[in-house]
Amino acid sequence: MRRLVNFLVLLGVGLGLITSISYAQTTVFSDSKLISVDFKEADLRDVIGMLSVMTGLNIALDDDVEGRVTARLEDIPVLQALQMILEINDCQYEILDDIIKVTKIPILTQSFTLKYALASEVAELIKPLLSPEGSLKASEATNTLVISDKGINLEKIEEAIQEIDSPSFQLDTKVFSFKFIRADKTASLIQDQLSEVGKIEIDLSTNSLLVTDTSYNLTKLEDLVLGLDVFLPRKKIFTLKFALASEVSELIRPLLSPEGSLKVSEATNTLVISDKGMNLEKIEEAIQEIDSPSLQLDTKVFSFKFIRADKAASLIQDQLSEVGKVEIVLSTNSLQVTDTKYNFAKLEDFISILDVSQPREEKSFTLKFALVSDVEATLKSDYLNPGDEIIDVNVNKEKNEIVLASNSSTLKKIEDYLKELDVPEKNISKKEFSAEYLSLEELADLVRENLSSWGEIVEQDKAKNILIVKDTSYNLFKIGKVIEEKDVFASLKKTKTYEVEYASVSSLAERAKDFLSEEGKVVEEDEEESRFVVEDLKKNLKKIDELVKKVDDLEAQLTEKEYLLRYLTPQEAKEKLQLRNFLSEYGQIRLREVEKEEDI
Structure with missing residues (x-):
């Protein structure tokens, strides 16, 4: 038996199928047998035969068992090794008495009828669970999945389907x-x-x-x-009493469904509408609301530039029709008039005669907290109306001052408005500040020096070199101006001399250039004095400080070089070097004798 094992092993090694095999012999049939094998593209049946011979196990193979084996296993139980080799070839084994039977893993088919989930959707979720040999068919008609796969895989798939096909x-x-x-x-x-x-x-x-x-x-x-949900049209005729059919038709047309239709009869002031019943109900409600005396009256706003609206109202009242009325809006210096369209034409001519220019004066307003540019926009867009006409506006952003020319009533109104607006509580906002040359710490210090009593730095972003500052609008503007003035290379640049003790001055100066800003530079390099001089921003000089500290170190700069002598002995060379002081105080000479070459 021993000779046969040796023969098979040698045969496998010689053919390149087995790189190495070792095992611990035992006479008891047990999974405690340990083996070490190394196969490369070996035939599966040959491998199983070798394992049988090596271990003394009785192994029987079905005719359809086949495959190739490439595996390297070290000191593992023989049955575990067998299982691993079989699984990669879709095979399995079972122990019957004292015989190990090897067979192909069978493919089983199972049908799953789903109660809650859609078979097409579940199929997409299940496909990734199939083995390479597995297959799946989905029937939307019966909401069924038919799945073929290995038994152990079918069990996992069944569990997944049961979890997916549930009401929850x-x-x-x-x-x-x-x-x-x-x-x-x-x-x-x-x-x-x-x-x-x-x-x-x-x-x-x-x-x-x-x-x-x-x-x-x-x-x-x-x-x-x-x-x-199918279209079943209904037709209805609407005869209007107060509104014009031609005008109402334009209002009603957007309410029609795509299938609806509308016809207008101006002779009878009638609308004939065909549409779905639900839509006709909405249209009828809309027509009843539109076709009323109150909705057929028109309203128009008249704004005044030069006279007060309340003074004009008494004069306009006499020009209204019997259904007309007028309302005074002092906040916008305007009148809201309701009357017939014909009477509006006469009112427009009358108002143009009343609203004539008045004497004007000039006044300046200096703000403490609000930003004058914001106030200018607010005055024009939200606060003033044509009756509060501003003839001229001059803005001085540096002084935060606005100079207005208008009539006295408007200027008094603006003065009261600005007193109410120009308070800290209404002008607190946030703004981002960044600098090109200042470091974040320098920028923060500069901002703190210029904050008002209501201001604070709310966030510092070191990665982006950004500060988010909260303060009054005007003070934020002033802080921005200070940063513009201070964030200049010429005023921020520093000059620093670096004394070099161990490293090469030129090499270290060259590496320092990697940390310089565009304006920064190495202004001097002096190898004899062992120093170099850098001009740049403080934040960049700090980086160069770290570089010099790291590189200009005795341990980092000590190097060793070997010289092969042809004419001098090592001892003679050492004495000459020491006599001429070529070595620094940290230098050392180590001698190593070599065979001396013949003098030429």
């Missing part, structure tokens, strides 16, 4: 919007089709149903909704 996992919500019928009328029909976990909510504002049910049942409900 498959509950979904879908909105069904209706175009032609009322949602509340269809709710009772759909309720009967829900599963035991389904529920329904009615949204009358959008004429829709919010349905919660399983994915599978929602697909069936879609077909039911499509069958219910």
Whole structure:
């Protein structure tokens, strides 16, 4: 037996199929036998035969067992090694008495009929679980999956399907919007089709149903909704009493559904509308609201530039028709007039005669907290109206001053407004500040020096070299100006001399250039004096400080070099070097005798 084992092992090694094999012999049939093997593209049947011979195990193979083996295993139980070799070739073994039987792993087929999930959706989730030999077919008609795979894989797939095909996992919500019928009328029909976990909510504002049910049942409900929501037109004639049919038709047309139609008869002041019943109800409500005396009156606003609206109101009152009325709006110096369209034409001419220019004066306002540019925009867009006409505006951003030319009443109004506006509480805001040359710490110190009593630095972003500052709007503006003035290379540059003790001055100066800003430079290099001089920003000089500290170190700069002598002995060379002081105080000479070459 020993000779046969040796023969098989030698044969495998000679053919390059086995790199190495070792095992610990034992006479007991047990998984405690340890083996070490190294196979390369070996035939599976040959490998199993070698394992049988090596270990004394009785192994029987089915005819369809085949494959190749490339594996290197060190000191593992023989049965574990056998299992690993078989699994990579889709095979398995079982122990029958004292015989190990090896067979192909069978492919089984199982059908899964889903109750809650859609077979097509579950199929996509299950596909990644299939083995290379596995296959899957989905039937949407029966909502069924037919899966073929190894038994152990089928068990995992079955567990996954049971978890997915559950009400809690498959509950979904879908909105069904209706175009032609009322949602509340269809709710009772759909309720009967829900599963035991389904529920329904009615949204009358959008004429829709919010349905919660399983994915599978929602697909069936879609077909039911499509069958219910069909267009069934109704026709109705509307004869108007107060509004013009031609004008109302333009207002009503956007309310029609895509299938609806509208005809106008100006002779009879009539609208003939054909549409779905639900839409006709909305249209009828709209027409009843439009066709009323109150809605057919028009309203217009007249703004005054030069006279007070309350003074003009008494004069305009006499020009109104019997249904007209006037309202005074002092905040905008305007009148809101309601009357017939014809009477408005006469009122416009009358108002143009009343609203004539008045004497003007000039006044300046200096702000403490608000930003004058913001106030200028606010005055024009939100506060003043044509009756508060500003003839001239001059803004001095540096002084935060605004000079206005207007009539006295408008200037008094602006003065009161600015007193109310120009307070710290209404002008606190945040702003980002960054600098090109200042470090973040220097920038922060500069900002702190210029903060008002209401200001603070709320955030520092070291990565972006940005500060976020909260203060009054005007003070933020002033801080920005200070930063512009201070963030200049010429005023921030520093000059520093670096004394070099161990490293090469030129080499260290060259490396220092990597840390310089665009304006920074090495202004001097002196090898004899062992120093170099750098001009740059403080933050960059700190980086060069770290470089010099790291590089100009005795341990880092000590190097060793070997010289091969042809004519001098090592001792003679050492004495000459020491006599001429070529070595620094840290230098050392080590001698190593070598065979001396013949003098030429």
